[in-house]
């Protein structure tokens with residue numbers, strides 16, 4: 198997804214901008230560019246190092262804006278790369294988001310003799326600002342944005358005025374970093390960490406004039422707005438690989454610490470649970486009649502596991518919907534419905550739109566969000582932060598297991614509040630949660646064996662994963678991980694679905710990964726494995742230590758420690774994450790930045 202970085206201060210802007218773009222690379226992009234005061238613009242297709250290699254000597258201006266572009270309107274090319282400029286080539290702009298009415302605006306300006314060099318909506322906005330510019334850049338930006346429909350995070354500057362950058366936000370994040378020798382601008386707080394932890398988050402409809410020593414914010418209507426600075430609570434090393442070959446591997450191996458951070462101060466072995474972020478709405482949750490969960494991709498699968506947890510252990514009716522479907526289909530809201538958005542980034546467009554649909558209908562809105570201060574975190578009525586730290590790899594791993602852990606905490610809390618779980622049941626779950634970091638450590642200790650198994654299955658072009666109950670969504674999530682980082686076509690099914698069609702696919706060249714912990718559907722899953730073997734398909738089983746049956750049937754088995762059924766999906770997920778990682782690396786792919794994918798899909 199596109200990235201914005203800017204700087205206004207007393208230092209050379211160019212190296213700061215390039216470093217900022219490198220910190221944003223993980224979000225996925227296909228071209229990049231910078232504009233520096235008194236020095237002009239440089240753009241390049243491909244990685245930031247291509248741009249870096251084109252920067253001429255003497256690009257010494259002290260104010261600049263930069264951008265990594267993930268193509269939406271127009272192919273990846275230098276002409277389409279940002280920054281874009283107005284007719285006079287004096288106003289320069291970088292933009293995240295989509296200007297929905299750009300064609301109308303473009304036609305109106307073409308009718309006035311203004312020509313365009315790119316296919317982008319962004320250039321239309323730059324040209325529009327130029328038509329309003331009469332010496333006051335902020336006013337020109339405000340006038341132009343009032344004509345615009347759509348989403349934007351923009352940074353705009355004038356080539357004759359190195360004292361300021363004007364920024365604005367509507368539906369696409371912009372955060373200002375308060376530095377000692379200047380101020381920074383980014384679309385992602387993690388890119389600011391090299392320079393400052395003190396930040397100011399812009400809200401939708403806000404515009405700011407950023408100078409080297411100040412940041413004046415007002416609404417798009419012109420009302421002055423006092424903002425408070427916030428402190429980012431993780432440090433710069435969180436976005437370094439720290440010796441791992443890839444961010445994805447590092448983030449998988451963070452699993453024990455992620456669980457510790459997710460549960461810290463929230464649960465104790467005696468069964469007590471405290472989720473500060475939902476305390477204020479606990480009475481409503483206690484009497485809730487229906488919970489709707491929305492999310493995309495892995496977040497959707499986490500919500501799907503949460504559904505099993507909440508229904509089984511809190512007696513709460515739950516519906517889970519893909520956010521991209523939810524926002525366009527009729528929803529039936531009533532006073533005892535709540536809407537919960539699951540999202541790592543807190544910026545996913547479909548999830549945000551679904552949340553806003555719920556808010557329009559005055560539904561209680563909750564969030565399970567990792568990115569502190571993100572849009573969805575700020576717009577929900579209540580919620581739970583994951584505290585998993587920044588997740589850099591495009592494929593979600595640590596955030597996913599943290600989401601499952603939060604659902605287990607929420608289930609424990611509501612199960613007690615709603616009188617479903619007794620003291621012993623609560624204690625059993627709580628003890629298992631507290632013990633989970635140790636369990637995951639023992640899974641990670643098997644990584645070398647899992648890597649060997651991955652080599653054996655990497656040769657296939659297709660795979661099927663099967664599981665039941667809480668492991669049915671894990672089969673789909675595992676398939677998503679495999680697709681994302683190894684480009685093998687993998688699909689996940691509920692085990693009971695095999696005979697309703699998917700079994701037609703089975704042959705000796707299509708392996709099946711069977712998820713069969715020793716729970717109350719183990720025998721059903723064992724029968725599924727027998728069905729699979731009867732069709733000569735290879736079987737890799739993920740089973741519990743002590744299971745002496747499965748080894749006689751499956752071709753390979755990865756044994757995992759047994760924990761409470763509500764947490765077993767987390768253990769299985771770490772195995773599947775390692776399997777997908779080693780498969781993708783074994784095939785020579787860039788598992789941190791898979792082709793065509795972006796870390797946070799902030800556009801439809």
Ligand code: AGP
Pocket residue numbers: 493494495496539540541542543544545548591592593594678681795796797798
């Ligand atoms: C997960 O591996 C994918 N990268 C993707 O499906 C992701 O989970 C989805 O885009 C949702 O992102 P979010 O959690 O930031 O909303």
